[in-house]
Amino acid sequence: MTDxxxxxxxxxxxxxxxxxxxxxxLGATLSIAGNxxxxxxxxxxxxxxxxxxxxxGAVRIARAASAATILCNDRNFYRALRKRGAxxxxxxxxxxxxxxxxxxxxxxxxxxxFFVFGLPFLSERIAHGLPEAWERELGDSIVAQVDGAxxxxxxxxxxxxxxxxxxxxxxxRLTAVTPPRIPPVVTVLNLPMVNAFALPGGQVVVFRxxxxxxxxxxxxxxxxxHEFAHxxxxxxxxxxxxxxxxxxxxxxxxxxxxxxATVGTLVQVMVSAGYTRExxxxxxxxxxxxxxxxxxxxxxxxxxxxxxxxxTGEVPTVLAWLNTHPALAERRELLRAIQPDxxxxxxxxxxxxxxxICGPPAAESAE
Amino acid sequence: MNDTSGGExxxxxxxxxxxxxxxxxxxxxxxxxxxxxxxxxxxxxxLTFGFYRFWGRTRLRRYLWGxxxxxxxxxxxxxTGMEMFKGFLxxxxxxxxxxxxxxxxxxxxxxxLRWVASNALGLVFLFLFFMAIYFARRxxxxxxxxxxxxxxxxxxALGYAWRKVLWLLLTVLSLGFAYPWLRMRExxxxxxxxxxGDRTFSFDGRGKDLFPAWLVVYATVGLGYFWYRVKQFRxxxxxxxxxTVRLNSGIRFWPTGGRVMILALIIAALFAMLIVGFVISAExxxxxxNSLNVALEDGLLVIGPMLALFAIxxxxxxxxxxxxHVPILRHVCTTxxxxxxxxxxxxxxxxxxxxxxxxxLADAFDVGLT
Numbered sequence: 001m002t003d004x005x006x007x008x009x010x011x012x013x014x015x016x017x018x019x020x021x022x023x024x025x026l027g028a029t030l031s032i033a034g035n036x037x038x039x040x041x042x043x044x045x046x047x048x049x050x051x052x053x054x055x056x057g058a059v060r061i062a063r064a065a066s067a068a069t070i071l072c073n074d075r076n077f078y079r080a081l082r083k084r085g086a087x088x089x090x091x092x093x094x095x096x097x098x099x100x101x102x103x104x105x106x107x108x109x110x111x112x113x114f115f116v117f118g119l120p121f122l123s124e125r126i127a128h129g130l131p132e133a134w135e136r137e138l139g140d141s142i143v144a145q146v147d148g149a150x151x152x153x154x155x156x157x158x159x160x161x162x163x164x165x166x167x168x169x170x171x172x173r174l175t176a177v178t179p180p181r182i183p184p185v186v187t188v189l190n191l192p193m194v195n196a197f198a199l200p201g202g203q204v205v206v207f208r209x210x211x212x213x214x215x216x217x218x219x220x221x222x223x224x225x226h227e228f229a230h231x232x233x234x235x236x237x238x239x240x241x242x243x244x245x246x247x248x249x250x251x252x253x254x255x256x257x258x259x260x261a262t263v264g265t266l267v268q269v270m271v272s273a274g275y276t277r278e279x280x281x282x283x284x285x286x287x288x289x290x291x292x293x294x295x296x297x298x299x300x301x302x303x304x305x306x307x308x309x310x311x312t313g314e315v316p317t318v319l320a321w322l323n324t325h326p327a328l329a330e331r332r333e334l335l336r337a338i339q340p341d342x343x344x345x346x347x348x349x350x351x352x353x354x355x356x357i358c359g360p361p362a363a364e365s366a367e
Numbered sequence: 368m369n370d371t372s373g374g375e376x377x378x379x380x381x382x383x384x385x386x387x388x389x390x391x392x393x394x395x396x397x398x399x400x401x402x403x404x405x406x407x408x409x410x411x412x413x414l415t416f417g418f419y420r421f422w423g424r425t426r427l428r429r430y431l432w433g434x435x436x437x438x439x440x441x442x443x444x445x446x447t448g449m450e451m452f453k454g455f456l457x458x459x460x461x462x463x464x465x466x467x468x469x470x471x472x473x474x475x476x477x478x479x480l481r482w483v484a485s486n487a488l489g490l491v492f493l494f495l496f497f498m499a500i501y502f503a504r505r506x507x508x509x510x511x512x513x514x515x516x517x518x519x520x521x522x523x524a525l526g527y528a529w530r531k532v533l534w535l536l537l538t539v540l541s542l543g544f545a546y547p548w549l550r551m552r553e554x555x556x557x558x559x560x561x562x563x564g565d566r567t568f569s570f571d572g573r574g575k576d577l578f579p580a581w582l583v584v585y586a587t588v589g590l591g592y593f594w595y596r597v598k599q600f601r602x603x604x605x606x607x608x609x610x611t612v613r614l615n616s617g618i619r620f621w622p623t624g625g626r627v628m629i630l631a632l633i634i635a636a637l638f639a640m641l642i643v644g645f646v647i648s649a650e651x652x653x654x655x656x657n658s659l660n661v662a663l664e665d666g667l668l669v670i671g672p673m674l675a676l677f678a679i680x681x682x683x684x685x686x687x688x689x690x691x692h693v694p695i696l697r698h699v700c701t702t703x704x705x706x707x708x709x710x711x712x713x714x715x716x717x718x719x720x721x722x723x724x725x726x727x728l729a730d731a732f733d734v735g736l737t
Binding site: 060067071103122241365 | 383396400403426433434441453456473475478514515652711714
C-alpha cells in the first residue's frame with residue numbers, strides 16, 4: 001500500500017516527549033501526516049538540517065527551524081532524501097569534509113612544528129637557564145642511580161690511586177686547551193660494557209669495558225674530549241627535557257588507542273635520533289679541535305672506532321637513521337685527519353695505571 | 368524478539384500507547400554488528416595513527432544508543448566526531464604547560480621541595496581526572512535524545528572534583544570501609560543533577576543498605592567485588608526515580624559480574640606474563656642513549672613485549688565487545704522495570720542549552736571505555 005516515497009515513521013515534535021506514529025511522503029516537500037490521514041506538517045527540503053543513518057539502520061531526519069525529528073527505518077527513503085539534496089544543513093556535506101580536512105591539516109602542522117622547532121627550542125632555553133648547581137645535583141643523582149642500578153648496594157666506582165692520577169692528568173690536559181663550562185668529573189664504573197656517556201653537570205661515566213677495549217691512550221682522549229664537548233654544549237640537559245616533554249605530548253596526541261604509549265616510545269626513539277645526530281656532529285667537531293689544540297695524534301684514536309665497526313658491523317643506512325649515532329666512518333675519517341705526527345696522551349706507566357684503575361681483572365673494585 | 372543480530376530493517380510496530388506495565392519497557396534491539404564497526408574503526412585508526420578515534424567512538428556510540436529502545440522509541444546519540452576532535456585540540460593546548468611543569472619539577476635539586484612540588488602537581492592531575500569524568504558524563508547525557516527530548520546534567524566539574532577527592536581521601540582513611548556510604552553520596556550528587564527534559568532525577572540510596580554486601584568483598588579477599596558490583600547496581604537502580612517514575616533492575620550475576628570477572632582474571636594473567644618478559648629483556652639494554660654505540664637489536668628487545676601488549680589491547684576489543692559488553696547491556700535492558708512509565712510521555716524539552724564540547728579532557732586522561 002505504500003510506495004517507496006511514502007512510509008511509516010515516528011514523529012517527535014521536539015517540545016515534549018509525546019511521540020506519534022505518522023506517515024511521511026517525499027514530494028516537493030517532506031509531508032507528515034497522522035495514521036488517520038490528517039496532515040501534521042510539511043517540511044521544505046531546504047529546511048532539513050540532517051539526514052543520518054546509523055549502523056542499526058535507523059534513519060533520523062532533523063529539521064533546522066524547530067527541534068522536531070523523524071525516525072524511520074527505510075533505506076530507500078534515506079537514499080531518495082539524500083539524492084534530493086536534503087540534509088545539507090548549514091555547511092553541507094562537501095563543506096563539512098573540507099573543514100574537517102583543514103582542521104586535521106592544521107593540527108598535524110602544529111604537531112610537526114612543535115616537534116621540529118618548538119621542543120628543541122624549549123629544551124635549549126631551559127637548558128641554558130638552568131642554574132649550574134641544579135645541573136650538578138641532577139648529574140650526581142643520575143650517576144648514583146646508574147651505579148646502583150647495576151649492582152644493588154655495593155658501589156662499582158673504580159678509583160685505584162695510580163689510575164685516578166692518570167685520569168686527572170688526562171682530563172687536565174684536555175680541559176687546559178678547551179676550558180669547560182662546568183669542571184668535568186669522570187667516573188669509571190666497573191662494568192663490562194664498552195660504553196661511555198655524558199650526564200648533566202659535567203659528569204662523564206666510563207665503563208671498565210671501554211678501558212679494557214682501548215689499546216692506545218689517544219683513543220680514551222678522543223672519547224673523553226667527545227663527552228666533555230656534549231657537556232659544554234649542554235646536550236645531556238636538553239635531551240632530558242626533550243624526552244620528558246616530548247613523551248608527554250606524544251601520549252596526549254595518540255590518546256589511549258594503543259593501550260600503552262608504545263607508539264610514543266617509538267616516536268621518541270625516532271625523534272631523539274634526529275636531535276642527537278646534530279649534537280653528535282657538534283661534539284665531534286669540538287673533540288677534533290681539542291685534540292688538535294692539545295697536540296695529540298688523531299689516527300691512533302681512529303683505531304678504536306675501526307675496531308668498533310668490525311665488532312658491531314656498520315649499521316646499514318636505513319637503520320642508521322634510527323640509530324642515535326652518525327656512521328662510524330665519518331668519525332674515523334675526522335680523526336685520521338688530525339696531525340698524524342702528534343703526541344700520545346699518556347706515557348706508558350700512566351696508561352698502564354689507568355687501565356688497572358678497577359684493580360686486577362678478576363677482583364672487585366676497591367673503595 | 369530481543370536478539371535480531373543482522374542489518375535488516377524490521378517494520379516498526381505502530382504503537383501510539385506505551386506498552387503495558389507488564390511488558391518489557393526497555394528492549395535491546397540487536398541490530399547491526401558491533402564487530403563490523405570495531406573492525407572499521409581499527410582499520411581507520413591504524414591509517415590515521417589514532418586520530419580517527421573520535422569518529423570511531425561516535426559511530427560505536429550511535430550503534431549502542433540506537434539499540435536501546437525505551438517504551439517503543441530508541442535512544443539517539445547526537446554527538447559528532449568533530450565536536451570530540453575540537454575538544455581534544457582545546458585540551459591539548461591547555462595541557463602542554465602542565466607537561467612542561469611536570470618535566471621542570473624533575474630538575475629541582477632540593478629533595479624535599481621536589482617531593483612537595485611533584486605531589487602538588489599530582490593533586491592537580493587528580494582534580495583534572497575527576498573533572499574529565501564529569502565533563503564526559505555531561506557531554507554524553509546532553510547528546511542523548513529520546514523522543515526528541517534531551518538528557519542533561521547541571522552542576523559544575525569543580526564541584527564534583529573536589530567532592531571526589533574528599534570521598535577518595537575518606538575511603539582511604541577508613542581502609543575502604545566507608546566506601547558504600549561515599550558511593551551513595553556520589554550517586555545522589557550526580558543523579559540529583561541529571562535531567563531528562565525538564566524533570567530532574569532523584570536518588571534515595573543509603574550506604575548502610577549495602578554495607579553487609581561490601582563486607583563480603585573483604586571476606587573474599589577481593590574476589591567478591593564483582594558480585595558486589597551487581598548488588599550495588601541493582602540497589603542503586605531501585606533507588607533512582609524521575610518524579611513518580613520508579614526504576615527497578617533485576618540483573619543477575621551471570622552474564623554481568625560473572626563475565627567481567629573472567630575478563631579481569633585473564634587480563635591479570637597476561638600482565639603477569641608481560642612483566643616477566645619486560646624484566647628479562649630490560650637487563651639487556653645498555654645504559655645511556657647518547658652513548659657511543661646503541662645497537663638496534665637491543666632496542667627491539669624492549670619494543671617486542673610492548674608490541675605484544677599493544678596488540679592484545681588493540682585486538683582484544685574485537686572479542687570483549689561482542690562477548691562481554693553487548694551481552695551485559697542487553698541483559699541490563701531486558702531486566703529493567705519501570706513503574707508509572709506513562710509520565711515519560713509528558714516531559715517537556717529542557718530549556719537549557721546543551722554544552723558545546725566536553726570530552727577533550729576525558730580523552731587525554733583515557734576516561735571511559737566507549
